[in-house]
Amino acid sequence: MTTATDLPHSNLARYQHVIDGRRVEAASGQRYDSVDPYLGAAWASAADGDAADVDLAVAAARRALDGPWGQLTGFGRAALMRRLGDLIARDADRLAEIETRDTGKLLREMRGQLGTIPQWFSYFSGLADKLEGTTIPGDKPNFLVYTRREPAGVVAAIVPWNSPLLLLCWKLAPALAAGCTMVAKPSDYSPASAVELAALMDEAGFPPGVFNVVTGFGPAVGKALAAHPDVDKIAFTGSAEVARLFQVYAGESNGKQVAVEAGGKSPQLVLADADLPAAASAIAWGIFYNAGQTCNAGSRVIVHNSVRDRLLDEIVRVTERTFKVGDPLDPATVMGPIVDSAQLAKVLGYVRTGVAQGARVVIGGDVVDGNYMAPTVLADVSNSDTVAREEIFGPVLAVIGFDGDADEGVRLANDTDFGLAASVWTRDISLAHKVARRLRAGTVWVNTFDASDVITPFGGFKATGAGRDKSLHALDAYTAVKTTWIDLT
Ligand code: NAD
Numbered sequence: 001m002t003t004a005t006d007l008p009h010s011n012l013a014r015y016q017h018v019i020d021g022r023r024v025e026a027a028s029g030q031r032y033d034s035v036d037p038y039l040g041a042a043w044a045s046a047a048d049g050d051a052a053d054v055d056l057a058v059a060a061a062r063r064a065l066d067g068p069w070g071q072l073t074g075f076g077r078a079a080l081m082r083r084l085g086d087l088i089a090r091d092a093d094r095l096a097e098i099e100t101r102d103t104g105k106l107l108r109e110m111r112g113q114l115g116t117i118p119q120w121f122s123y124f125s126g127l128a129d130k131l132e133g134t135t136i137p138g139d140k141p142n143f144l145v146y147t148r149r150e151p152a153g154v155v156a157a158i159v160p161w162n163s164p165l166l167l168l169c170w171k172l173a174p175a176l177a178a179g180c181t182m183v184a185k186p187s188d189y190s191p192a193s194a195v196e197l198a199a200l201m202d203e204a205g206f207p208p209g210v211f212n213v214v215t216g217f218g219p220a221v222g223k224a225l226a227a228h229p230d231v232d233k234i235a236f237t238g239s240a241e242v243a244r245l246f247q248v249y250a251g252e253s254n255g256k257q258v259a260v261e262a263g264g265k266s267p268q269l270v271l272a273d274a275d276l277p278a279a280a281s282a283i284a285w286g287i288f289y290n291a292g293q294t295c296n297a298g299s300r301v302i303v304h305n306s307v308r309d310r311l312l313d314e315i316v317r318v319t320e321r322t323f324k325v326g327d328p329l330d331p332a333t334v335m336g337p338i339v340d341s342a343q344l345a346k347v348l349g350y351v352r353t354g355v356a357q358g359a360r361v362v363i364g365g366d367v368v369d370g371n372y373m374a375p376t377v378l379a380d381v382s383n384s385d386t387v388a389r390e391e392i393f394g395p396v397l398a399v400i401g402f403d404g405d406a407d408e409g410v411r412l413a414n415d416t417d418f419g420l421a422a423s424v425w426t427r428d429i430s431l432a433h434k435v436a437r438r439l440r441a442g443t444v445w446v447n448t449f450d451a452s453d454v455i456t457p458f459g460g461f462k463a464t465g466a467g468r469d470k471s472l473h474a475l476d477a478y479t480a481v482k483t484t485w486i487d488l489t
Pocket of ligand 1: 158159160161162163167185186187188216217218219220221222223237238239240242243245261262263264294295296391393420459
């Protein structure tokens with residue numbers, strides 16, 4: 001079996017950049033440690049890259065695009081992608097454990113994610129040979145005009161730590177199907193699995209340079225990639241704050257394409273006739289799953305005041321019964337740690353600000369132990385309070401009551417800078433459709449939360465983003481349409 005770590009005499013797993021099919025140290029020689037959030041100690045070290053490494057990786061990606069990879073047909077690309085999916089399935093348990101060490105996320109959750117990744121390659125490999133152009137019947141009879149869908153080019157993928165391989169593969173699978181090459185920059189919190197993926201791509205037979213990995217920190221590696229004149233497209237997932245930087249970097253360089261998928265403050269709108277036990281369960285899972293460190297966490301509940309107290313009672317019951325904290329490798333654990341102590345302090349700060357602004361702590365509100373934050377429900381929140389406006393990225397639910405009809409609930413739900421996801425809970429199916437239509441979010445769920453699969457688009461409105469991952473829309477985003485005119489005279 002191919003693995004990316006190869007220094008058995010070291011206590012720490014050692015990860016290097018992967019450039020042009022070779023594992024290399026940073027040009028500067030610098031390394032940094034990746035900390036296991038559960039143990040609070042380094043478990044791996046990674047190359048600490050900078051612009052010099054980015055230059056080499058982008059040059060390798062360009063050579064691959066202009067070389068054998070660029071000559072492959074869609075059939076050829078599809079065959080390699082299917083092989084890669086099989087190798088990921090073979091190594092899923094090992095990769096899941098690596099991601100748990102890097103991120104503190106539950107092993108069973110990472111196994112679940114790894115279990116779906118082969119599907120991405122299977123779905124998009126099925127599209128690699130279907131990138132058809134058109135002939136255009138224009139009003140100039142002496143011309144033949146046709147279009148081709150060509151690869152967007154060299155893609156820079158910059159991804160966050162909270163689902164490292166899954167989010168990277170959301171970008172990689174359609175990019176490969178389209179014939180692009182890639183330089184990936186995983187989060188500095190989670191460098192390992194992208195390097196492991198590069199080893200599997202090598203084993204699958206992808207030519208060198210098709211997929212390169214430069215590990216390190218955002219301001220050095222991410223910025224250099226975004227600003228690089230030979231990168232054609234940026235595919236970013238991360239916080240809204242950093243997403244805005246990437247839009248600026250892109251504009252200031254060669255005006256490259258930029259797609260950003262950023263954070264959220266997703267509302268769960270509970271109307272007076274909702275099935276409260278079902279809503280409460282989905283609300284608790286929607287915020288406490290992965291300790292709230294999920295882009296589409298349902299962090300804001302907008303509930304009709306006539307059912308608010310009953311809903312709160314149900315949420316508390318589900319939370320106390322379900323969300324046991326513990327070792328992320330233990331299958332009995334339901335909630336893992338916060339990724340690091342700085343983020344934990346930030347989450348606690350939000351809770352204190354919420355209380356200072358008038359919120360009532362219904363459950364939780366403090367640290368449990370180590371890097372663990374108690375699942376926390378804040379009631380009596382106003383939609384203008386900080387905890388209702390900003391993405392906390394921790395297990396903190398803000399509950400906002402409203403009076404009046406569904407219009408008022410929709411108004412509050414839409415009164416946010418973000419637009420990633422939203423749900424509505426009601427037994428009235430025609431009202432559900434009307435509300436779903438009016439919610440300004442990339443995904444709307446009715447009487448459920450967090451359902452997803454590879455073929456449905458995912459992305460957001462407003463500060464959450466520009467562009468969509470998954471589905472046929474994602475494939476479009478990695479192709480460029482070229483029009484050719486032939487004079488027949
Ligand atoms: P982040 O924005 O801090 O980092 C994302 C990536 O950008 C990382 O690789 C990081 O190293 C890099 N980066 C950070 N600062 C940079 C800078 N100044 N210049 C260039 N690159 C920089 O996000 P995070 O903390 O890793 O992840 C959590 C965020 O990601 C949350 O906001 C979450 O909502 C969001 N997210 C969104 C989605 C989605 O699909 N919409 C999915 C998962 C996570």
